[in-house]
Amino acid sequence: MSKLRFDDRVVVVTGAGAGLGREYALLFGSRGAKVVVNDLGGNMKGEGNSQQAADVVVDEIKALGGQAVADYNSVTDGEKIIQTAMEKFGRVDILVNNAGILRDKSFPRISEQDWNLIHDVHLKGSFKTTQAAWPIFKKQNYGRIIMTSSNSGVYGNFGQANYSSAKLAVVGLANTLAIEGAKYNIHCNVIVPTAASRMTKGILPDLLFDELKPKLIAPVVVYLCHENTEDNGSVIASAAGWAGKVEPHASKGAVLRASLHDDVTVENVRDSWSKVTDMSNAEANKTIGAASARLMGVLEDLQNKDQGGSVSSGVYTSDFNFGFKDLILYALGVGASISDPSDLKFLYENHEEFSLLPSYFIQPGLMLTMSSSITKSAITHKEFDLTNILHGEQYLEVYDFPLEGNLRTEGKVIDVMDKGSGAVVVTSCDTFDSRGNLVARNQSATFIVGCGGFGGKKTPGKDVVPVLPTPTTPPETSVSLKTSVDQAAIFRLSGDPNPLHIDPNFSIVAGHKTPILHGLCTLGFSLRAVLKTYANNDSTLFKAIKVRFVKPVIPGQTLKVDMWSNGNRILFKTSVVETGQDVLTGAYVDLKSTVKPVAQNKSSSNTMGLQSDAIFGAIKDRVNDEPAKAKSVNGVFAYKITENGKVVKEWTLDLKNAKVYEGAPEGGAKADTTLTVGDADFVDIAMGKINPQVAFMKGKLKITGNIMLTQKLVPFLKTDAKL
Numbered sequence: 001m002s003k004l005r006f007d008d009r010v011v012v013v014t015g016a017g018a019g020l021g022r023e024y025a026l027l028f029g030s031r032g033a034k035v036v037v038n039d040l041g042g043n044m045k046g047e048g049n050s051q052q053a054a055d056v057v058v059d060e061i062k063a064l065g066g067q068a069v070a071d072y073n074s075v076t077d078g079e080k081i082i083q084t085a086m087e088k089f090g091r092v093d094i095l096v097n098n099a100g101i102l103r104d105k106s107f108p109r110i111s112e113q114d115w116n117l118i119h120d121v122h123l124k125g126s127f128k129t130t131q132a133a134w135p136i137f138k139k140q141n142y143g144r145i146i147m148t149s150s151n152s153g154v155y156g157n158f159g160q161a162n163y164s165s166a167k168l169a170v171v172g173l174a175n176t177l178a179i180e181g182a183k184y185n186i187h188c189n190v191i192v193p194t195a196a197s198r199m200t201k202g203i204l205p206d207l208l209f210d211e212l213k214p215k216l217i218a219p220v221v222v223y224l225c226h227e228n229t230e231d232n233g234s235v236i237a238s239a240a241g242w243a244g245k246v247e248p249h250a251s252k253g254a255v256l257r258a259s260l261h262d263d264v265t266v267e268n269v270r271d272s273w274s275k276v277t278d279m280s281n282a283e284a285n286k287t288i289g290a291a292s293a294r295l296m297g298v299l300e301d302l303q304n305k306d307q308g309g310s311v312s313s314g315v316y317t318s319d320f321n322f323g324f325k326d327l328i329l330y331a332l333g334v335g336a337s338i339s340d341p342s343d344l345k346f347l348y349e350n351h352e353e354f355s356l357l358p359s360y361f362i363q364p365g366l367m368l369t370m371s372s373s374i375t376k377s378a379i380t381h382k383e384f385d386l387t388n389i390l391h392g393e394q395y396l397e398v399y400d401f402p403l404e405g406n407l408r409t410e411g412k413v414i415d416v417m418d419k420g421s422g423a424v425v426v427t428s429c430d431t432f433d434s435r436g437n438l439v440a441r442n443q444s445a446t447f448i449v450g451c452g453g454f455g456g457k458k459t460p461g462k463d464v465v466p467v468l469p470t471p472t473t474p475p476e477t478s479v480s481l482k483t484s485v486d487q488a489a490i491f492r493l494s495g496d497p498n499p500l501h502i503d504p505n506f507s508i509v510a511g512h513k514t515p516i517l518h519g520l521c522t523l524g525f526s527l528r529a530v531l532k533t534y535a536n537n538d539s540t541l542f543k544a545i546k547v548r549f550v551k552p553v554i555p556g557q558t559l560k561v562d563m564w565s566n567g568n569r570i571l572f573k574t575s576v577v578e579t580g581q582d583v584l585t586g587a588y589v590d591l592k593s594t595v596k597p598v599a600q601n602k603s604s605s606n607t608m609g610l611q612s613d614a615i616f617g618a619i620k621d622r623v624n625d626e627p628a629k630a631k632s633v634n635g636v637f638a639y640k641i642t643e644n645g646k647v648v649k650e651w652t653l654d655l656k657n658a659k660v661y662e663g664a665p666e667g668g669a670k671a672d673t674t675l676t677v678g679d680a681d682f683v684d685i686a687m688g689k690i691n692p693q694v695a696f697m698k699g700k701l702k703i704t705g706n707i708m709l710t711q712k713l714v715p716f717l718k719t720d721a722k723l
């Protein structure tokens with residue numbers, strides 16, 4: 001098992017002359033870090049100063065083969081401590097705010113000086129030192145911060161009102177820094193140590209004091225600071241070889257009024273107090289958004305009651321939480337694969353263009369209909385179960401594309417139809433984010449076998465989004481996609497656990513010889529085909545989709561998606577290749593815009609009028625406009641443009657000198673990287689029609705020389721409007 005190392009990292013540890021700080025410094029030093037050992041050298045009350053404490057630890061680190069420097073500044077002069085790191089080592093990567101003092105007195109006897117000194121060291125010191133390091137962390141897109149709280153701060157302790165208030169304050173500071181720093185790869189976590197030190201000598205019993213060794217806590221802090229540790233905003237308690245996460249929890253609580261029109265009385269509070277304080281079903285409040293979402297739920301329930309009650313008025317609500325793992329699992333469930341490089345952005349959370357497949361937002365509405373009695377509320381004349389239910393039609397419109405969050409969905413029945421052999425129930429679900437913004441709107445038509453014949457209407461109302469006729473002309477394009485025999489087993493993990501799709505016995509009862517694929521999985525496959533063909537796999541171009549499910553698919557079968565474009569509306573039909581049966585009909589996808597193919601001049605074979613000339617002209621303008629940015633690439637790139645396999649023109653991007661010109665490198669300059677590509681293929685790459693990696697793998701783009709240098713070139717060439 002490889003050891004976690006900190007080679008080339010620079011660590012600042014405050015209060016590192018003894019106790020926990022010394023152990024942190026020694027352990028960091030032993031793992032390859034360069035350590036700034038800060039200690040003012042005062043006593044536990046913050047009185048006096050001495051260089052000896054820091055010097056001793058520096059000598060210990062050096063004796064073990066490490067690198068360290070002493071700093072004797074007060075943490076209230078945090079910028080001086082960070083300056084020491086920059087002057088000695090040229091950078092700073094990790095900051096452990098450990099310095100502390102004690103001035104314990106019962107609350108009435110605490111002087112203003114006692115209060116201020118404690119807050120200066122623990123809270124202001126952490127603020128000043130972190131604020132000095134922040135711009136460095138931000139510029140280098142990396143930083144790890146540790147704040148030090150205590151059990152007194154979390155739980156309170158007699159005689160430590162000044163100390164405990166400061167120690168809880170740093171938790172709030174850390175929570176905010178974790179939020180503000182996340183996009184810059186700056187992580188901030190809190191350690192709540194219980195360790196024997198000069199500050200706790202005489203306070204703790206000897207038995208406990210002897211066992212609370214600081215060196216048992218140091219590995220926890222060092223692990224939290226490693227570049228591979230993903231925790232951000234965590235509060236970790238540790239003592240005597242144990243560690244555990246600390247989180248605030250809130251009870252389910254109680255609603256203290258009957259509706260939004262009523263006031264709360266003292267008697268209401270008294271009568272509900274046992275529920276207010278009941279922690280048996282408490283939940284962690286990890287963010288302000290989560291707490292706000294809970295409150296919004298209470299207010300929406302009251303609003304529903306004002307409108308006649310959430311059930312009697314037909315309004316149902318449910319919560320839906322998701323993150324990058326859910327999006328990746330869904331993408332795998334509808335066939336996205338790393339075998340196609342353009343799918344990687346749906347499967348890798350750290351991809352620079354990490355995206356979701358829009359059909360994922362069917363899930364919140366699906367979860368509401370599956371977890372509530374919304375469908376059963378519309379059919380009261382007959383009992384039915386999962387074996388009677390078939391998905392008839394689905395409509396989805398997406399307004400926003402968040403990659404994580406807490407969503408709330410409101411659903412209601414908007415139509416019920418009598419089809420004789422069964423009933424059709426149409427539900428509409430609106431999904432909102434924690435701020436109340438509309439994310440997606442779903443409309444689902446469910447066919448319930450055996451529940452017709454109740455004398456209801458036959459045709460849908462005006463609020464039901466209709467399907468459209470499938471064109472009878474030959475398709476403009478077709479795409480075939482093979483499903484896996486495990487496709488249903490994977491897709492069901494995204495939230496539809498109906499045993500019809502996994503249990504052979506259940507599927508037989510439902511009238512199928514073998515478990516069938518979810519219709520929504522087939523929809524997801526089909527949408528992928530449309531997005532790839534007409535939107536260059538850009539999910540943000542998606543607006544809406546509507547399909548009718550007509551026949552089941554067996555996992556392992558091949559889907560064929562026929563497509564016709566009509567402006568920004570792409571009509572499509574999906575069938576099974578092995579049987580020829582249509583499975584999705586009346587279907588279409590609305591896009592905000594489509595990616596048009598580039599017109600190609602196949603007759604041109606001379607060196608004039610190549611399509612790529614316009615692209616290089618645009619690159620030349622970009623280099624002239626931003627010469628400093630061009631020079632930062634620091635490379636010479638020779639392009640050989642071909643037609644019919646022959647080189648017909650050459651271009652040079654001399655980004656060392658911010659020059660772009662036609663021809664081979666001039667003045668004896670040597671290209672760092674040579675790229676050979678067809679005229680039309682180069683235009684396709686520039687327009688985003690084909691991914692450069694795909695072109696390379698297919699042999700359409702050949703690169704020799706310093707291939708890695710092209711990674712610096714690509715971001716420079718990228719613009720909001722494709723070249």
